[in-house]
Amino acid sequence: MRPAGAPFNAGETRSAGPPRALYVHFPFCAHRCHYCDFSVTRAAAPPVDRWVSAIERELAWWFERGGWDRGAVLDTIFVGGGTPSLLGSTGMEELGDRIAAWFRVDPVRTEWTAEANPASFDARLGARWRAAGVNRLSLGVQSLDDAVLTWLGRLHDRCRATEAVSEARTAGFERVSLDLMFGLPPDVARDLAAEADALVALDVSHMSLYGLSVEPRTPLAEWIRMGRVRAPDEDRYAAEYRLLSRRLRAAGYEHYEVSNFARPGERCRHNWSYWNQSSYLALGPSAHGFLPPIRSWNVFRWDRYERALLAGHGPLEGWERVGSAEEELERIWLDLRTDRGLAPELMEEFAGNGARPEDWIEAGWLEERERRWVATIEGWLRLDTIVAALAGAERR
Numbered sequence: 001m002r003p004a005g006a007p008f009n010a011g012e013t014r015s016a017g018p019p020r021a022l023y024v025h026f027p028f029c030a031h032r033c034h035y036c037d038f039s040v041t042r043a044a045a046p047p048v049d050r051w052v053s054a055i056e057r058e059l060a061w062w063f064e065r066g067g068w069d070r071g072a073v074l075d076t077i078f079v080g081g082g083t084p085s086l087l088g089s090t091g092m093e094e095l096g097d098r099i100a101a102w103f104r105v106d107p108v109r110t111e112w113t114a115e116a117n118p119a120s121f122d123a124r125l126g127a128r129w130r131a132a133g134v135n136r137l138s139l140g141v142q143s144l145d146d147a148v149l150t151w152l153g154r155l156h157d158r159c160r161a162t163e164a165v166s167e168a169r170t171a172g173f174e175r176v177s178l179d180l181m182f183g184l185p186p187d188v189a190r191d192l193a194a195e196a197d198a199l200v201a202l203d204v205s206h207m208s209l210y211g212l213s214v215e216p217r218t219p220l221a222e223w224i225r226m227g228r229v230r231a232p233d234e235d236r237y238a239a240e241y242r243l244l245s246r247r248l249r250a251a252g253y254e255h256y257e258v259s260n261f262a263r264p265g266e267r268c269r270h271n272w273s274y275w276n277q278s279s280y281l282a283l284g285p286s287a288h289g290f291l292p293p294i295r296s297w298n299v300f301r302w303d304r305y306e307r308a309l310l311a312g313h314g315p316l317e318g319w320e321r322v323g324s325a326e327e328e329l330e331r332i333w334l335d336l337r338t339d340r341g342l343a344p345e346l347m348e349e350f351a352g353n354g355a356r357p358e359d360w361i362e363a364g365w366l367e368e369r370e371r372r373w374v375a376t377i378e379g380w381l382r383l384d385t386i387v388a389a390l391a392g393a394e395r396r
């Protein structure tokens with residue numbers, strides 16, 4: 001790992017031109033949820049102009065470092081956060097204009113996703129975003145139970161969440177994804193089956209699941225430390241994961257990645273850049289990018305990120321060269337995360353090295369489909385165990 005501030009050596013990357021996938025992090029929220037440790041600054045009225053200028057500076061920095069030509073078509077853009085709906089309409093338009101100064105954004109070919117919080121999204125904002133080029137919306141619903149939403153520290157209730165979905169449709173979004181949290185502590189009562197059915201009734205094109213993890217320095221971690229709430233337990237996590245997968249698959253969604261479900265043809269293209277180990281550029285505080293074999297990450301805090309760019313230092317906190325063994329192991333893990341499973345050549349290599357996939361097949365963790373190992377729901381619950389065993393086999 002290179003120390004913070006070490007010069008980034010674009011010559012080490014295998015990328016001849018700029019990546020075709022772009023992630024942009026908007027680091028502001030009106031309020032911090034009780035479980036969140038993301039790079040987020042609380043702001044009711046975020047400094048959108050300053051953020052857009054910083055993003056533009058970062059784009060210029062990358063193009064100069066990479067020696068890239070302008071005008072390459074972007075396959076995907078993902079504006080995440082934070083709460084990108086606090087960008088408002090002009091903020092998203094401005095962002096689109098700055099991106100279009102460096103890349104070509106094709107109204108048909110470019111998948112452009114933006115995250116929105118139901119509390120700060122409405123049909124008017126959605127229509128302006130559609131006109132700016134956003135064609136896929138990811139709504140942070142998290143639950144359809146008001147008590148659960150309050151416990152999580154979310155700003156919206158069930159009614160606002162369902163209204164936001166219909167407002168997205170009114171605005172012209174055909175591709176809508178909903179986020180849902182599960183695996184909450186045992187003290188938090190919840191009828192998840194009823195919530196899943198209500199989510200299915202909203203008939204969106206995509207859903208993503210997030211198992212709650214307890215991060216240090218969050219109010220949730222403090223509550224657990226003080227004994228005010230019990231820590232989440234693995235049994236509830238597994239039971240809820242199975243339930244959600246069963247319910248969503250029965251409703252016609254494809255469970256195509258550990259945490260993601262899509263109607264046929266509606267898989268998120270942007271995320272495949274991560275799962276395919278393709279190159280992607282990531283802008284904004286705390287954003288992590290990958291220009292194979294170089295992985296880099298930006299300064300975490302917004303104020304320091306902005307200061308670094310204004311001072312002409314670039315956005316990076318650090319970067320590292322991913323070695324070929326590490327890259328291979330990561331590929332195994334990523335292949336098994338998705339329903340394409342593990343490639344046949346790796347299958348043979350591991351079979352010859354002492355991993356015993358037949359045991360996992362017998363246990364129902366893996367199944368063989370068209371000469372590929374594909375994880376089942378039970379396998380996805382045990383992915384770390386499988387990959388650790390394969391990694392051990394690889395080193396023999």
Ligand code: SF4
Nearest residue numbers: 029032033036081082
């Ligand atoms: S809305 Fe998302 S990013 Fe913002 S505080 Fe809540 S969990 Fe964190």
